[in-house]
Amino acid sequence: MGIKILTEHINVPGIETLEVYRKHGGYRSVEKAIKTMTPDEVVEEVKTSGLRGRGGAGFPAGMKWSFLAKPEGIPRYLVCNADESEPGTFKDRVFMEKNPHALVEGMITSSYALGANTSYIYIRGEMMFILRILEKAIAEAYAAGLLGKNILGSGYDLDLHVAPGGGAYICGEETALLESLEGKRGNPRNKPPFPAVKGLFQSPTVVNNVETIASVPWIVNNTGAEYAKIGVGRSTGTKLISASGNINRPGVYEIDLGVPVEEFIYSDEYCGGIWKGKELKAVVPGGSSVPILPKELILKTAAGEDRLMTYESLSDGGFVSGSMLGSGAFIVFDEDQCIVRNTWNYARFYHHESCGQCSPCREGTGWMERVLHRIEHGHGHQQDIDLLVSVAKQIEGNTICPLGDAAAWPVASAIRHFREEFEWHIKHPQEAIAPGAVYREQLAAATV
Amino acid sequence: MAETINAFKFSDKALAEIQRYISHYPEGRQKSALLPALHVAQAENNGWVSPEAMDAIAEILNIQPIEVYEVATFYTMFNLKPVGKHVLEVCRTGPCCLRGADQMIDTLKQKLNIEEGETTADGMFTLKPVECLASCGTGPMLQVRETYYENINSEEAVDQFLEMMRNKEVETPEWAK
Numbered sequence: 001m002g003i004k005i006l007t008e009h010i011n012v013p014g015i016e017t018l019e020v021y022r023k024h025g026g027y028r029s030v031e032k033a034i035k036t037m038t039p040d041e042v043v044e045e046v047k048t049s050g051l052r053g054r055g056g057a058g059f060p061a062g063m064k065w066s067f068l069a070k071p072e073g074i075p076r077y078l079v080c081n082a083d084e085s086e087p088g089t090f091k092d093r094v095f096m097e098k099n100p101h102a103l104v105e106g107m108i109t110s111s112y113a114l115g116a117n118t119s120y121i122y123i124r125g126e127m128m129f130i131l132r133i134l135e136k137a138i139a140e141a142y143a144a145g146l147l148g149k150n151i152l153g154s155g156y157d158l159d160l161h162v163a164p165g166g167g168a169y170i171c172g173e174e175t176a177l178l179e180s181l182e183g184k185r186g187n188p189r190n191k192p193p194f195p196a197v198k199g200l201f202q203s204p205t206v207v208n209n210v211e212t213i214a215s216v217p218w219i220v221n222n223t224g225a226e227y228a229k230i231g232v233g234r235s236t237g238t239k240l241i242s243a244s245g246n247i248n249r250p251g252v253y254e255i256d257l258g259v260p261v262e263e264f265i266y267s268d269e270y271c272g273g274i275w276k277g278k279e280l281k282a283v284v285p286g287g288s289s290v291p292i293l294p295k296e297l298i299l300k301t302a303a304g305e306d307r308l309m310t311y312e313s314l315s316d317g318g319f320v321s322g323s324m325l326g327s328g329a330f331i332v333f334d335e336d337q338c339i340v341r342n343t344w345n346y347a348r349f350y351h352h353e354s355c356g357q358c359s360p361c362r363e364g365t366g367w368m369e370r371v372l373h374r375i376e377h378g379h380g381h382q383q384d385i386d387l388l389v390s391v392a393k394q395i396e397g398n399t400i401c402p403l404g405d406a407a408a409w410p411v412a413s414a415i416r417h418f419r420e421e422f423e424w425h426i427k428h429p430q431e432a433i434a435p436g437a438v439y440r441e442q443l444a445a446a447t448v
Numbered sequence: 449m450a451e452t453i454n455a456f457k458f459s460d461k462a463l464a465e466i467q468r469y470i471s472h473y474p475e476g477r478q479k480s481a482l483l484p485a486l487h488v489a490q491a492e493n494n495g496w497v498s499p500e501a502m503d504a505i506a507e508i509l510n511i512q513p514i515e516v517y518e519v520a521t522f523y524t525m526f527n528l529k530p531v532g533k534h535v536l537e538v539c540r541t542g543p544c545c546l547r548g549a550d551q552m553i554d555t556l557k558q559k560l561n562i563e564e565g566e567t568t569a570d571g572m573f574t575l576k577p578v579e580c581l582a583s584c585g586t587g588p589m590l591q592v593r594e595t596y597y598e599n600i601n602s603e604e605a606v607d608q609f610l611e612m613m614r615n616k617e618v619e620t621p622e623w624a625k
Contacts, residue, residue: 075474085579086580087542087579087580087584088543088580088584089582089584090584092582093583120472124582126537126581126582126591128594128621129596132594132622163472163480163483163484164483164484165483165523166483166487166519166522166526167523167525167526168522169579180483181480182477182480183479183480183481183482183483183515184479185518185522186522201477243585244584245543245584246546246547252585288541288542288543329543329584331546333546337546341545342542345540345541345542345545346542349542349579349580352579353579
């Protein structure tokens with residue numbers, strides 16, 4: 001059992017209120033930062049901590065902060081990305097719902113570090129009930145002098161607002177998010193300029209994920225050096241994992257980065273093993289856009305080493321035999337799941353969510369969906385598999401934002417690791433479309 | 449446009465809520481309140497956003513109507529045609545499917561005798577498939593207005609849910625109370 005930086009008090013009754021939150025040490029980082037540290041000192045601590053962006057990309061947060069342009073007389077913004085939409089990911093939702101003040105505290109301390117006087121939490125519109133919870137917490141913080149003018153008598157001013165989206169996965173991409181926050185369609189912007197130079201309202205802006213911002217108070221309270229001691233190598237600190245799929249204990253778990261994947265799946269502290277006594281078939285370890293891995297490659301790397309829950313270990317082997325930690329959405333498939341059907345489902349998702357700006361993504365996602373639909377429904381052609389590989393390749397890297405890659409990777413990896421299953425669907429359409437039909441030979445071979 | 453069948457006027461509480469959002473943004477950036485305004489309009493207009501409601505928003509935000517239309521048609525939460533009393537937004541994405549979302553959706557279709565995107569003859573339910581709602585650990589699930597209904601993993605659970613909804617009034621959003 002590791003240290004709980006984010007979830008230690010999450011189940012304390014009343015923790016959503018300022019009173020209980022403060023009783024458990026809440027808002028200490030605001031006092032410490034504002035009263036005893038300069039903004040640059042806070043940025044330095046976050047740099048030292050090695051904290052990496054928890055939304056999926058894993059970019060070092062302190063470095064992102066240090067890129068923020070600081071021209072005289074122009075406001076700077078901190079925007080929290082609470083548009084959690086990557087299939088499989090629900091950690092931020094659970095975190096904000098239970099412990100809203102922890103995010104508000106992180107926003108205040110981080111805004112101080114960046115010199116922002118107005119900050120926004122952009123939350124997906126479907127989570128309107130959490131917007132209400134956050135607004136209550138923010139109102140309490142204003143009443144206590146933790147937000148507004150002259151916070152804690154320091155002369156530092158900060159306004160914090162929550163803004164709802166309208167239902168669009170693409171708005172999790174930071175420049176699409178900024179467009180949406182300005183009341184526009186969520187079309188990602190061309191970069192450069194990057195948000196650090198021209199972001200919200202054409203002003204320098206930092207966009208960070210909920211979990212990233214919520215990790216800052218602990219770093220300020222305990223120092224970046226202490227944070228960096230947790231975890232393995234460049235994967236420092238703890239990570240919230242959203243565990244879903246065919247497991248006994250789905251839910252959000254805070255782990256020290258470095259827990260072995262096998263332990264995470266089978267230990268009763270986490271997933272509690274595969275449900276209904278079934279066998280593990282595959283895992284998508286970082287949200288729907290990262291490559292799927294079959295059992296033998298998720299438990300051990302191609303070199304035979306134990307796979308660990310870290311950025312580095314999960315990507316060991318590149319896309320030939322590895323995957324990514326991504327947003328920490330750990331989706332588990334049992335032996336009864338059909339990879340073709342799941343791949344079609346994901347392809348439909350990305351087609352639905354493509355903003356339509358770039359042709360390779362707009363046309364390619366629909367093309368992949370149609371081909372996968374016909375394979376799944378018993379009308380596939382022998383050449384369809386190579387066609388899918390070719391379309392995925394033509395999308396990858398050829399779009400303004402990473403949605404194109406996110407659409408291509410699940411298809412390419414499913415074919416890479418489960419090609420026989422696709423071939424079986426095409427060669428034996430009658431058997432394949434029977435309800436509950438699943439190709440089993442690969443599973444049998446893997447367990448020998 | 450004013451005399452069409454969908455005549456629309458914001459209530460005072462709705463106008464106050466939109467003004468509250470406008471106040472969150474710098475001078476001249478009132479367009480930022482567009483998505484919140486669309487949510488407010490939808491809640492005020494029986495669950496959908498009419499062209500007249502969009503025109504009213506354009507006037508409040510001092511922007512062109514097309515700027516509202518192009519945004520309303522981009523985001524999936526805004527219903528641009530009349531809907532039933534309760535819109536069942538069912539998650540159809542992979543992680544929920546691993547836990548039986550396809551079966552939940554099929555059962556709903558069968559019990560309500562409608563297909564996806566349709567409304568029951570009595571106007572009580574609209575079945576609207578949506579993508580991942582960040583509730584993957586508690587799927588299969590669906591959303592109605594501002595509430596998530598989770599772990600609907602059997603025929604009995606679907607029955608119980610429908611029975612409850614038939615007797616439920618439409619939720620009033622916080623700002624309208």
